[in-house]
Amino acid sequence: MDFTVALAQIKPKLGCVADNLLLIQEAVERGIREEAGLIVFPELALTGYFLKDLVPEVALSLHSPEIRRLAELSRHISIAVGFVEISPDYHFYNAALYLEGGEIRHHHRKVYLPTYGLFDEQRYLASGERFRAFDSRFGRMGLLVCEDMWHLSAPYILAMDGATTLICLSSSPGRGISEADTLGSTASWRKLTSSTAMFLNSRVIYCNRVGYEDGVNFWGGSEIIDPSGTVTARGAILEEDFVTGRISEAALRRERISSPMMRDENLFVTLKELKRIGKERNS
Amino acid sequence: MSELRVNCLLLQKILVGFVREEIHKVGMKKAVLGLSGGIDSALVAYIAAQALGPENVHAIIMPYKSSNPESESHARLVAERLRISCQVVEITPMVDAYFDLFPQASPLRRGNKMARERMTVLFDHSALLPALVLGTSNKTELLLGYGTLHGDMASALNPIGDIYKSQVWQLSEAMGVPMEIVEKKPSADLWAGQTDEQELGFTYREVDELLYRMVDLRMSRAELAIHGFAPEFIQEIYAKVQNSHFKRRLPIIAKVSNRTIDRDFRYSRDWGK
Numbered sequence: 001m002d003f004t005v006a007l008a009q010i011k012p013k014l015g016c017v018a019d020n021l022l023l024i025q026e027a028v029e030r031g032i033r034e035e036a037g038l039i040v041f042p043e044l045a046l047t048g049y050f051l052k053d054l055v056p057e058v059a060l061s062l063h064s065p066e067i068r069r070l071a072e073l074s075r076h077i078s079i080a081v082g083f084v085e086i087s088p089d090y091h092f093y094n095a096a097l098y099l100e101g102g103e104i105r106h107h108h109r110k111v112y113l114p115t116y117g118l119f120d121e122q123r124y125l126a127s128g129e130r131f132r133a134f135d136s137r138f139g140r141m142g143l144l145v146c147e148d149m150w151h152l153s154a155p156y157i158l159a160m161d162g163a164t165t166l167i168c169l170s171s172s173p174g175r176g177i178s179e180a181d182t183l184g185s186t187a188s189w190r191k192l193t194s195s196t197a198m199f200l201n202s203r204v205i206y207c208n209r210v211g212y213e214d215g216v217n218f219w220g221g222s223e224i225i226d227p228s229g230t231v232t233a234r235g236a237i238l239e240e241d242f243v244t245g246r247i248s249e250a251a252l253r254r255e256r257i258s259s260p261m262m263r264d265e266n267l268f269v270t271l272k273e274l275k276r277i278g279k280e281r282n283s
Numbered sequence: 284m285s286e287l288r289v290n291c292l293l294l295q296k297i298l299v300g301f302v303r304e305e306i307h308k309v310g311m312k313k314a315v316l317g318l319s320g321g322i323d324s325a326l327v328a329y330i331a332a333q334a335l336g337p338e339n340v341h342a343i344i345m346p347y348k349s350s351n352p353e354s355e356s357h358a359r360l361v362a363e364r365l366r367i368s369c370q371v372v373e374i375t376p377m378v379d380a381y382f383d384l385f386p387q388a389s390p391l392r393r394g395n396k397m398a399r400e401r402m403t404v405l406f407d408h409s410a411l412l413p414a415l416v417l418g419t420s421n422k423t424e425l426l427l428g429y430g431t432l433h434g435d436m437a438s439a440l441n442p443i444g445d446i447y448k449s450q451v452w453q454l455s456e457a458m459g460v461p462m463e464i465v466e467k468k469p470s471a472d473l474w475a476g477q478t479d480e481q482e483l484g485f486t487y488r489e490v491d492e493l494l495y496r497m498v499d500l501r502m503s504r505a506e507l508a509i510h511g512f513a514p515e516f517i518q519e520i521y522a523k524v525q526n527s528h529f530k531r532r533l534p535i536i537a538k539v540s541n542r543t544i545d546r547d548f549r550y551s552r553d554w555g556k
Contacts, residue, residue, distance in 0.1 A: 013308075013555070013556060014551055014553045014554060014555065014556055015554055015555050016555060050551045050553075051551075052549040052550055052551060053548065053549045053550055054550060054554065174297065177289050177290065177293065177294050177297075177446075178286070178288070178289060178290065179288045179289060179290055180290060181290065181293070182293070183293065211304065212300065212301055212304045212305060212308075212553075213551055213553050214551045214552050214553050215301060215305070215440075217297055217300065217301065237296075238296055238297065238300055
């Protein structure tokens with residue numbers, strides 16, 4: 001079905017869950033006013049990004065009042081949001097939730113925690129261990145958190161699991177100044193979101209945050225990409241924004257007819273070869 | 284064309300946003316900085332005036348008796364162009380009072396003392412105004428250690444610490460820093476006729492090309508040699524970066540507890556902001 005998606009390109013406060021919850025609620029209310037069916041927030045929208053030793057202090061369980069409050073709001077609008085999750089066995093995850101109809105419809109723990117360059121996630125967080133597509137009132141979807149999308153297998157698995165909409169929550173630091181029109185990180189992400197949509201004949205909904213943490217900027221530029229890889233809506237660079245865009249069912253249908261790569265994708269060849277590679281690596 | 288060339292509009296947007304947000308998020312409105320008459324502090328003043336509004340930027344000119352009078356007139360020119368408030372605090376009485384006790388002090392000690400005297404004036408005004416002190420050290424100086432620890436290297440926020448001197452020139456021109464400041468030879472102005480490049484023994488443009496490839500692109504020495512850098516020059520610069528690293532770090536702490544500041548007690552400075 002056709003629906004409107006809102007991308008809340010916000011500026012979370014580092015380590016301030018209560019303040020960020022208010023910020024999120026305001027954006028949710030705006031999304032409802034603007035008649036969006038789904039609102040997407042950035043990675044770690046409830047906490048901010050460079051948390052370091054704050055991780056245990058800001059972590060929320062799936063049963064926390066904050067998550068319950070957002071689930072309540074999802075009776076009016078579907079919500080994809082990022083936060084730090086504490087599990088019953090006291091592991092901490094960089095997690096994303098898809099909330100709909102008053103409940104948690106899907107729960108994804110970031111699998112690929114970048115620990116290089118300016119990133120240090122694996123020092124503080126546990127890795128998720130699955131990619132699963134899920135059914136929503138807008139069709140079958142998949143959730144990715146930032147670095148997950150840089151691993152080809154992640155969106156591939158979700159698309160093979162039937163997702164036709166890939167939602168990526170991001171906190172991408174801006175870096176790589178040159179003479180080009182955009183930062184290096186912006187240029188790379190644009191190639192990535194567009195190619196992912198095109199390879200998998202799927203829509204990509206990308207929400208990136210803005211603001212600065214200890215001198216590091218987050219560049220925003222949230223996007224809606226149609227299944228042909230064309231960007232249909234884009235947020236401001238380095239500024240807060242609230243982007244809305246219409247998602248068309250007909251466009252998905254047409255793309256899947258004209259470029260049936262996902263139909264022809266041979267799961268069994270892929271599996272066979274991956275198994276062989278796994279075996280050879282073990283031997 | 285050098286790979287150091289940058290998109291000035293984009294760079295300006297990032298640096299202006301940085302000053303605005305990092306000052307506002309700690310509940311402040313103002314910035315204070317020392318204007319030397321040189322290009323680095325002029326550029327930071329331009330960035331700050333755009334970020335905070337000229338009424339929220341306060342410049343202090345801090346000459347010593349041996350400073351070139353042209354430096355002060357260039358500093359005043361920047362303040363006038365930007366319509367930022369500006370005052371002169373001469374550091375001669377304080378510096379001379381101290382060196383009356385140590386008349387044999389070397390030029391190095393005297394230069395460091397002057398830089399630190401200026402730092403104390405800026406941080407005193409930080410408390411007075413209140414305002415955050417803006418740093419004006421660029422990436423070239425920081426990497427070479429060409430600055431005084433706890434002197435000109437001290438600040439609350441540094442908008443230009445990740446851009447090389449060559450990029451400071453480019454951005455300054457784009458933002459409208461007066462050409463007489465952009466075009467003059469860089470100088471620490473510690474004694475008459477001093478220039479940075481004479482003292483360092485190479486030009487900023489040369490060393491920036493090397494540092495960019497060595498630090499940002501992480502080229503090996505063999506690759507750097509292929510790019511035309513002399514092995515002795517590579518070694519000299521590598522040693523400068525290595526030997527000045529202490530200036531870029533906080534003091535090291537003897538670890539005895541389970542959580543030691545900055546080692547296993549780790550928080551961003553923007554904690555809660």
